[in-house]
Amino acid sequence: MDLAYTEEHKAFREEIRSWLADNVPSEPLKTFDTEEGFQQHREWEAKMYEGRWGMITWPEAMGGRGADLIQWLIFEEEYYGARAPLRVNQNGIFLLGPTLMEYGTEEQRQRFLTGMATGKDVWCQAWSEPNAGSDMAAIRAKAELTSDGKHYVLNGQKTWSTRAVWADWCFGMFRTDPESKRHHGLTFVLAPMDLEGITVRPIPQLDGLPGFAEIFFDNVKVPVDCRLGGEGEGWKVAMATAGFERGLMLRSPARFQETARRLVELYKENQQSADRDPSVRDAVLRAYLDAEAYTLTTYQTACRLIKGGKIGAEASTNKIFWSELDQQMHATAMSILGARAELWPHAPDAQGVGTWLDGFLFSQSGPIYAGTNEIQRNIIAERMLGMPRK
Amino acid sequence: MDFTFTEDQLLFQESVSDFLKNEVTPEKIRELWETDTGRSDELWAQLVELGLAGMTVPEEFGGLGMNELDFVLLAQEAGHAALPEPLVHIALVAVPTLTALNNEALSNEWLPKIAEGSAKVVVGLEQNVFVEDAHIADLLLLQNGDEIHALGKDQVELIYNESVDPSRKLYKVNWTPSADTCVASGAEGKAIIDAALNRGALAVAAQALGLAQRMIEISVQYTSERQQFGVAIGTFQAVKHHMANIAYKLEYAKTPVARAAYALVNNLSTVDLNVSHAKFAACEVSDLAAKNCVQVHGAMGYTWEVDLQIFMKKAWAFNNTWGDAAFHKNRVADFVLADNALLGAGNTFLS
Numbered sequence A: 001m002d003l004a005y006t007e008e009h010k011a012f013r014e015e016i017r018s019w020l021a022d023n024v025p026s027e028p029l030k031t032f033d034t035e036e037g038f039q040q041h042r043e044w045e046a047k048m049y050e051g052r053w054g055m056i057t058w059p060e061a062m063g064g065r066g067a068d069l070i071q072w073l074i075f076e077e078e079y080y081g082a083r084a085p086l087r088v089n090q091n092g093i094f095l096l097g098p099t100l101m102e103y104g105t106e107e108q109r110q111r112f113l114t115g116m117a118t119g120k121d122v123w124c125q126a127w128s129e130p131n132a133g134s135d136m137a138a139i140r141a142k143a144e145l146t147s148d149g150k151h152y153v154l155n156g157q158k159t160w161s162t163r164a165v166w167a168d169w170c171f172g173m174f175r176t177d178p179e180s181k182r183h184h185g186l187t188f189v190l191a192p193m194d195l196e197g198i199t200v201r202p203i204p205q206l207d208g209l210p211g212f213a214e215i216f217f218d219n220v221k222v223p224v225d226c227r228l229g230g231e232g233e234g235w236k237v238a239m240a241t242a243g244f245e246r247g248l249m250l251r252s253p254a255r256f257q258e259t260a261r262r263l264v265e266l267y268k269e270n271q272q273s274a275d276r277d278p279s280v281r282d283a284v285l286r287a288y289l290d291a292e293a294y295t296l297t298t299y300q301t302a303c304r305l306i307k308g309g310k311i312g313a314e315a316s317t318n319k320i321f322w323s324e325l326d327q328q329m330h331a332t333a334m335s336i337l338g339a340r341a342e343l344w345p346h347a348p349d350a351q352g353v354g355t356w357l358d359g360f361l362f363s364q365s366g367p368i369y370a371g372t373n374e375i376q377r378n379i380i381a382e383r384m385l386g387m388p389r390k
Numbered sequence B: 001m002d003f004t005f006t007e008d009q010l011l012f013q014e015s016v017s018d019f020l021k022n023e024v025t026p027e028k029i030r031e032l033w034e035t036d037t038g039r040s041d042e043l044w045a046q047l048v049e050l051g052l053a054g055m056t057v058p059e060e061f062g063g064l065g066m067n068e069l070d071f072v073l074l075a076q077e078a079g080h081a082a083l084p085e086p087l088v089h090i091a092l093v094a095v096p097t098l099t100a101l102n103n104e105a106l107s108n109e110w111l112p113k114i115a116e117g118s119a120k121v122v123v124g125l126e127q128n129v130f131v132e133d134a135h136i137a138d139l140l141l142l143q144n145g146d147e148i149h150a151l152g153k154d155q156v157e158l159i160y161n162e163s164v165d166p167s168r169k170l171y172k173v174n175w176t177p178s179a180d181t182c183v184a185s186g187a188e189g190k191a192i193i194d195a196a197l198n199r200g201a202l203a204v205a206a207q208a209l210g211l212a213q214r215m216i217e218i219s220v221q222y223t224s225e226r227q228q229f230g231v232a233i234g235t236f237q238a239v240k241h242h243m244a245n246i247a248y249k250l251e252y253a254k255t256p257v258a259r260a261a262y263a264l265v266n267n268l269s270t271v272d273l274n275v276s277h278a279k280f281a282a283c284e285v286s287d288l289a290a291k292n293c294v295q296v297h298g299a300m301g302y303t304w305e306v307d308l309q310i311f312m313k314k315a316w317a318f319n320n321t322w323g324d325a326a327f328h329k330n331r332v333a334d335f336v337l338a339d340n341a342l343l344g345a346g347n348t349f350l351s
């Protein structure tokens, strides 16, 4: 065990720190749940790509730096520390990207990865359906092979697709075998959002902005080379993506460490009123400790992966831990803010509320998306602990 | 940066785990409850044979010269087995404290005996009120303010205090400090006492991880067998989630414990913070394990007969020993709420 950074790591940290200092916009961008903000964030991704900071773990040939996971964690620490913009293309770069590298053909990697990294193609995930939420194996949207074998014809409805309103491409799960049941007979298909027959209907989220959308497919024709992995292998490919999503990449620890740091600041600024409820101090200390614990365990996972290990069912422990931590931290901030907690920052008397309300609202979704925490608990009980299914 | 244990450390853990599984069964523990001392010379001799008693004794005194990081996984296994012998205390707390005194006469007299298994040493700090295993100690290192005193077993009077955990043997020690017995004082004494407290807290934290793991195993097995409504109760989601809640929290207590061991070995400036994090998180998860596991056992969990009690009671006792939650949380607060505290992303691995 050696918990010190190498000289190379330290130099890497300096390099990204100074690039961010020179390049992070001085004014925060508009939220990417608005058209203007989406565009701003796309431009930011292009700038990151120019500096070869877009996706550092990718190979150099794909515009990355071939960085290892420790460097990725360092990058994330500096990125959140610098308050750089959120990643509009996270579903692409963090989820689909690694899956493409594992299951994509050489041709597909060439075709998709660069556009993804530059922000030219922003991706959305089209898995959930009105009747396939937690029960994703109940997917009904269909992909039928044309008689000449050159295209799939997509039909059906997807929903809750994050950033689908302005996204360029989606990666979806469709049933290719009409006779199949559950997770058999599903296929992973990539589709441009501007194809004929695709209709996107925005869904306003709790903050009133269209952060996700329904996607309707009405006889949409996509070439077969847009299939990722084999026909009928969709579930396996999707599980690899879900592994990345829960296991490591989706929520790096830096994000929560920064929230914990801001929470400590908020507490100290309001200590006198906050201490009227002794549980607040306790919650602030826990926030710090849990964000640290999340960091430690993520570093350990990264080290294990570097040594050839794999992410297993313990990825589910991760999903529960960060999402409940995030909820707890924001709830604590709301208690500290007291009567002003409910105010939007633009309200005339909303001094000092910062972005806590936004964060609080979003933290309510953490235990739901990427597989609800109840589902994660089932997975832990059955696959990690070996408890009986039936 | 390498946050993993070495192959050797993992292999050692495995062999100690195998040994404890075979030799320190719940039946054996219950047998020891019925004996006068609650301890077994025979078992101790086996632990000595494996090199465990002298693991942290420096090589020149006949030990293996290993450190806290080498031992921390073994401490976890000792917790998993609810090992009654004071192995973890001796290897992780008493021997390093004795060594840190750097007192030639004491080291020469006691360290070789500890390594060969013919003597035991224990540490008693004011924080704990009671001294564990004082009745089988040949040498006691006792705190008096900033001083440490070394006393032979004939120089102390012991008053037994019965714990809820029949394996724990706690003694109030009556003794009189004198210039003759004082072996460290002032800043030096304080530093050694602080380190001993950190080692004791780490020792308990590591064992608590093992306790939690064992309670999960016992309960998974029980709920897979016990049937109600025509099915195993382990198929019920409420039961599953009780178990999953322990399991996921355990993953986030293990790494703080490993880091605390690392901080001790490497004298990191954050050692107090790191140890307090470990103790707090590990005891919290073993406490949760006790609560959830007794629940999924139904009335069985409330009996003397079911082995769960062996582990559950130790977890309860550990909560308030070597610094209770208040003590450790306040040490965390000293760091977190200080002016200019280095919080936030990128500050986890300060050296």
Ligand SMILES: Cc1cc2nc3c(=O)[nH]c(=O)nc-3n(C[C@H](O)[C@H](O)[C@H](O)COP(=O)(O)OP(=O)(O)OC[C@H]3O[C@@H](n4cnc5c(N)ncnc54)[C@H](O)[C@@H]3O)c2cc1C
Pocket (backbone or CB within 6 Å): A124, A125, A126, A127, A128, A132, A133, A134, A135, A159, A160, A161, A162, A163, A212, A365, A368, A369, A370, A371, A372, A373, A374, A375, A378, B237
């Ligand atoms: C902010 C946000 C962004 C999202 N982005 C995307 C996206 O980009 N792409 C996409 O495809 N999807 C996305 N989703 C959808 C998300 O994956 C689903 O919401 C999630 O899988 C749960 O499905 P559901 O909403 O249908 O809830 P349901 O499945 O109806 O669940 C409702 C409640 O019942 C519980 N429940 C259901 N089944 C079980 C069970 N077996 N055991 C115990 N409890 C159970 C759930 O845990 C939950 O508490 C997003 C969701 C949110 C909130």
